[in-house]
Structure formats: C-alpha cells, structure tokens
Amino acid sequence: MPFTTPPKNYFLILFPGYQLLDAAGPLDIIETITKHPPINGLDTDVTLTVLAETLSAPPTAPIPPRGASYTFDLSGPEMQTFLRTDGSGGVSGARCNPRFAVDLTFEQALEGLRRDGSVEVEVPSADGSGEWVVEKRGVDVLLVPGGVGTRMERVERGSGERMLNVKPSVSFVEEVCRGGWVRDAVLTVCTGSDLFARTGLLNGRRATTNWNAFDKVAGRHSGVKWLKGRRWVRSKPQEIEGQDGNEKGGFEKEIWTSAGISAGMDLMLWFVAEVYGYDFAKSLARKLEYEWRDNVGDGETDPFYTREGSKH
Template sequence: MHSAILLKAEVKALQAANEQKKRRERKRKRRIMQGGSLSVQEGEDILQSAKVDAQFSIIAILNPASQTPLSIGCLLFPGFQALDAFGPLDALNVLSYSTPLTLSLIGASLSPISTHPAAHPSAIGQTIVPTHTFSSAPPLDVLLIPGGYGTRGSLPGLEDAIVFIRARFPELKYMITVCTGARLAARAGVLEGRRATTNKRAWLDTKEMAPGVKWVAHARWVVDGKCWTSAGVSAGIDVVLAWVEEVYGKEKAGQVAGVMEYERHEDSRWDPFAVACGLPEDE
C-alpha cells in the first residue's frame, strides 16, 4: 500500500515535469523558427527532458496497472465454436500479463453456455459461465464475436445477441468477429457497406444472407475501419494477434505468439481454404 502511494506521487510529479517540458519545447521551437538559437541551459533542459521520458517508460513497464485498462467483451451464445472464443481469449490472457485489460463474458443470462452444436446431437461440448448479461455488461472498448453452428437460425437468446451488437457498436473502438461471428454482425447491420470475411465453408450462404456487405473470399482476415473480421475458427488467433500488433506494436504481438508457441500467419491475404472451397477470385 505504501509503495503504491509513493508510486502515485512519483507519477504525479513526473506528469507535472512533463507538462513543463512541453511548454519549454514550444517556446524553443518558436525561437528556432524565428532564427534564434538555444542557450547552454536550454541544451541541458533537453537532456533532462529525455530523462523524464525514460522514467515514464520505466514506470509504465514496472506498473502496467497505472495505465487505463482496455475493456474487452466476448459475446457468448449456445453453440459457439470453442476455438473461435478460446483461441483469441488465450492470446488476450497472455497480453494481460504486461498490458492492463478487463474482460467481460457476456450472455443472455448468467447460466452456463455450451459449445454443443444442436445440429450434431452426438457431439461433445464444453460450457462457460458468463460474467455479465446483455443488460448488465459494462461499457466496452472491444467486442469479440465468435462463430459456430449457433449463429444459424434463431436459437434462444440469439436475437438478443444481435440487438446487443447493434446497440453497442457505436461505442466500440474495435469489433472483432471470428468465423461465422460475422453473420451476427451482418444481421445486426453493422457491416453494411464494409469489407468483411468469414468461414469459407459458409461464405456463399453468408454472402447471400447479407448482400449489402462487401464480402472478401480470399482473406485470412479483413480490416475495415474499426471492424476486424476473420476466416474460420483458427483464423481468430491470427486476427487477434494482428490487432495486438496494430494497437500495441509488432514486438508485443511477437511476444504473445511466442508465449503461446504459435506461428503467426502475418499475411492477411493468405487463404488456402478459399481455394480448397473453390471460391471465386475477388473483384
């Protein structure tokens, strides 16, 4: 507790020093632009400001909790595909070792939600317990939407999930869909007029369902504004690592992949499954 108080005070002092540094830098810039020169003291100030920046970097590394956590939500529904959710979530688990995140698992109720596909009665499945309902979920920065057999038809709670996506989309910084999770986003209307992709085994059917979306056949993932959509199942790991690289840098994405012992596909156009499914070339 005492250490936390000291650290908070140190951060406050450094923030004040940083603000003073910015004011001095603006004055020096104006002087140089007007043909002036720097004094010895101002040269020393530049060196001191570099030390302040370095101290900020050290504090951020040693105390990631001092940063504002990114609020992430994962949408859940009966029949979601296990790896669609758990692959990206494990990448985010690893990311949270060094980066402040919060995670909400969001369902129609707080009852356990099963991956069991109704279309395959003899299949096995797993269950996961939501932390929030559609009505109690906190404000979100990122919404992760997995796919699976449960995205088809009108299973219990699915229409509520679609309404939730539509209602929360404006506040999001990013929406990430995996596999046929793009179907739910399309049904919510948030992909209208945007480029997107999905599981290639479901591509033709999905394209017919949502003709207003600019569906891309040959893509591991597609980015259009704040919408990140991926191809099927395992592609969810690649799209989340690509998102990590976009937001936190290539080195951080490499660190996460290394901990997972996962070999990334870094080319978003890599897609042998589109070829295997005989999909046409994109226009």
C-alpha cells in the same frame, strides 16, 4: 496505433452453439498480454467481461442451456452433422461441452450502459488477496465468435414459436454499437460476421467469414463488401464515407473480421500488433507456440484457402 490509448476492456458475446476456438483462441492471446509489463509505455493490464442472454453458461454443443424454455430444430440437412450417427438420435457433443462462466446478462449490461456508459462487474481483486470487488468497465473491444449457433432456430416447447437462436445477441450488439458505447473496435471470428451483419452495421464495409459458409453468409447480406478466401480483414470507418441510406451501416469504428475458427488467432495477433507493435505480437505467438500467419495481411488471399478451399 489507431487508438488514443490501448484497449483495456474486452467484452465477449456468447450464445448456445458458439464455436469454442472462435472464443478461446483470441482469449488466450488477450490473457497472455496481461503477463507482460507495459510495452513502450502502453498498459497491458487488460480485462475480460463475458456476456450472454442468461447467466447459465451457453453450451458449445447445439443444445439449449440449463433452464431454457426452447429446443433447437436440427432437422435440416445442414444440422445432420450435429446428430450422432450411432442411431441413438442424440446430439453430438452434448456430454463433451466446455463452457465459459458468464459475468453479466445482456440486459444487465445494457442497464449499466444506458445509465452511464459502463457496466459493473464483480471480479477478483488484483492484489491476489482472494477478495472480490465491483469494477466499472466501459466497452473498448467487442468480440463476437461464430459457430453453428449463428444459424440455428429455437422452437418454444409449448407454443412451437420459432426464433433465430442469435436474435437476442444481434439485438444486444446492435444497441451497444448504435448507442456509441464501443470505444475502439468490433472483432468477429468465423460466422460471427454473419451475426454482426444482421445488425446492418456491416453494410458498406469490407469483411470476410468462414469460407465453408461464405456463399450462404454473403447471400444473406448483399450490402456488405464480402471478400472470399481472406484470412482476415480490417475495415476502417473511412470506408463508409460518401455512402448514405441503407448502404452505410452507420458504425464509425473499426471492424475486424476473420475466416473460420483458428483464423481468429491470426486476427487477434494482428490486432495486438496494431496496438502494441509487431515484435510484441510475434513474441506472444512464440510463447503460445503458435505459427502465426504473419505473411497474410489485411484483405490478402489466404494460402490455406488457395490450397484447401477448392476441395469443399
């Protein structure tokens, strides 16, 4: 086990246009951990804190959240797949839009982290009484999903000023990581690695991403050691030894990255296997009725990519 104690506090970053399964797949695995007694003496009472730019739940569709002062530019060729094809000009998924409740804004979280390295979250009492209590949590694991939102541009309604949609998320993640507030690891799913790479903290490290977006993502971040066609990649801090300057990201924690969408579940199960043991991770996959690709290890070529990647 690479950690002195098992990670307890998982923090999820959300933004408008995130891919639902990027977040929901790993979260279901994390939540299932809590249904088990301690494993080999290791605590399974883990927590989840959901963070976003505002308390308004970010939509999975490429639409702004309630009360936003901006819209999205969906005019580019890549964005045309998110427009309805019935001639209405509407955005697909606008009325089928699952959302997670947000616990804290980025700024609220940073206020606590700057103060004493923890955040205060109001949560249901663990005794099942229905009472709510305030709990202090440090950041053990940071989970970053991907999705179309990682590459959309916001347009301010009045001024027309443009900004990368995930710029606030990038700034938050960078400060949390550079501030030394992440105890164990960053886990990215799909193009969440694109978001994380924008911080500069992935430079010099091995990583992968959604293979449909691979060439564009890799082209934006030449300092990263991108591995195409891999299901998941675990980068240890030792990879940055001997590097300096811009070649070294400067984040001396583990970084786990996965390919697209469902690959995040494989990454999460391997992470659980590293923390609690392979047998426990296998039992979680069985309980979730998920065919875990446990035959594809760190940095190994994904047979699914070998079979399907050439078609795209």
